[in-house]
Amino acid sequence: MxxxxxxxxxxxxxxxxxxxxxxxxxxxxxxxxxxxxxxxxxxxxxxxxxxxxxxxxxxxxxxxxxxxxxxxxxxxxxxxxxxxxxxxxxxxxxxxxxxxxxxxxxxxxxxxxxxxxxxxxxxxxxxxxxxxxxxxxxxxxxxxxxxxxxxxxxxxxxxxxxxxxxxxxxxxxxxxxxxxxxxxxxxxxxxxxADLRQALDHQAMLTREMSHRVKNSLASVVGLLRVQGRSAQSEEVRDALKDAASRITTIAQVHDHLWRSAKIGYVDIADFAGELCRKLHETIPHTVRCTFGHLMISADKAIPLGLLINELVTNSAKHAYPDGSGEIHVSGERRGADFHVEVSDQGIGLPKDFDIDEPRASLGFKVIKSLLAQLDGRIDVASNVPAGVTVRLDLPLEASTT
Structure with missing residues (x-):
């Protein structure tokens, strides 16, 4: 001016x-x-x-x-x-x-x-x-x-x-x-x-690489268990090794989804459970049908949840249809603050004296109870009419789940 x-x-x-x-x-x-x-x-x-x-x-x-x-x-x-x-x-x-x-x-x-x-x-x-x-x-x-x-x-x-x-x-x-x-x-x-984005991208890359390597390492362990199972003399040992391989495969699948996920540390339960059911269908003489709603859950919950589904489907496959093959239905959806899972069959049903809280319950149900404790979940087991069993799980979701 x-x-x-x-x-x-x-x-x-x-x-x-x-x-x-x-x-x-x-x-x-x-x-x-x-x-x-x-x-x-x-x-x-x-x-x-x-x-x-x-x-x-x-x-x-x-x-x-x-x-x-x-x-x-x-x-x-x-x-x-x-x-x-x-x-x-x-x-x-x-x-x-x-x-x-x-x-x-x-x-x-x-x-x-x-x-x-x-x-x-x-x-x-x-x-x-x-x-x-x-x-x-x-x-x-x-x-x-x-x-x-x-x-x-x-x-x-x-x-x-x-x-x-x-x-x-x-x-x-x-x-x-x-x-x-x-x-x-x-x-x-x-x-x-820009520095923060670079650091986050680097962390995401490391997380994906780690999950990918863990998945490959677990796949190697599964291969060894299957080799040992085929050479075992005892049917009981073969079954135990087969079950162990199945459980490790489930954990490996979670890590496979983790390294491919868009949200680091989370998996889409619909994609993960659908693939798990397809893998189980390939290993048992029964049809496994799976219906899950899309929901991102953390790996900390996905691993025990996958193991739960694995145990329940495996139990049904072993006991529901002793004289032939049948269908096993697996579903999951969000209900309020919980994730509700159902695994059902139309098989011979439960023994009359079955009690999940009985200390002499099968190893499979002991594993299920242990996994439920990790998730603070609730379980309900009921015989269907006229036949079959339905197992219902309610698992609390963390506040950040979307």
């Missing part, structure tokens, strides 16, 4: 008051634009949009058609025009300026000082960059865009240029410095976001 003339006459106070009145809306407008930029910078993570909006509002605030953000490119030791208004279309992202002390932007970058030059053609401190002379620029302000952290290089320079005669003053430079400060915060926030 032009300074008051300062004439020594009786009218000087009135002239000073008039100049103040003219300048006040100008300064209030600048403060309003600075506040607008602060709000918009907080509402977006798009750094290109933030840089561009800063140049637009700075140009408005200083009533000039030209403004730009210059980013320091360490490999080239140049200041690249990253965003701007008023320039030819081939300037943004293409033209760069020297970073030496002989250019206004380079001086601001090297020293960290505000640079106000109201007569570029007459400057003895700096040379006028070709970009400015080609656009008829006569005056300019440059302020540093700093970044947090000791020893970190500045991001670059925020510059406003004008082809018209006039005066930029320290208050204008302070207005520009306010934008540069907000830009520095936004740039650091983007860097922190």
């Amino acid at each position: 032009p300074a008051p003339s300062g004439k020594e006459s009786i009218s000087a106070p009135a002239e000073a008051t008039d100049a103040t009145r003219q300048e006040l809306p100008y300064r209030l407008r600048q403060q309003s634009l600075l506040g607008e930029f602060g709000r918009s910078a907080l509402q977006t993570r798009d750094i290109e949009q933030i840089l561009q909006r800063a140049t637009e509002l700075c140009a408005q605030g200083l009533e000039t058609p030209f403004a730009k953000v210059l980013e320091y490119m360490p490999d080239d030791e140049r200041l690249l025009v990253r965003a701007g208004v008023g320039w030819e279309s081939d300037v943004i992202g293409q033209v760069s300026l020297g970073v030496d002390l002989e250019s206004p932007a380079g001086y601001a970058f090297q020293t960290g000082q505000m640079v106000i030059s109201n007569h570029l053609q007459e400057e003895t401190r700096f040379r006028t960059p070709k970009l400015l002379s080609d656009h008829g620029i006569r005056r300019a302000i440059n302020v540093l865009i700093a970044r947090g952290g000791e020893g970190r290089l500045p991001f670059g320079v925020l510059e406003v240029d004008s082809p018209e005669p006039g005066q930029f003053d320290p208050a204008d430079a302070n207005f520009l410095a306010g934008f540069a400060g907000l830009l520095g915060i936004a740039i650091e926030r983007q860097r922190a976001d």
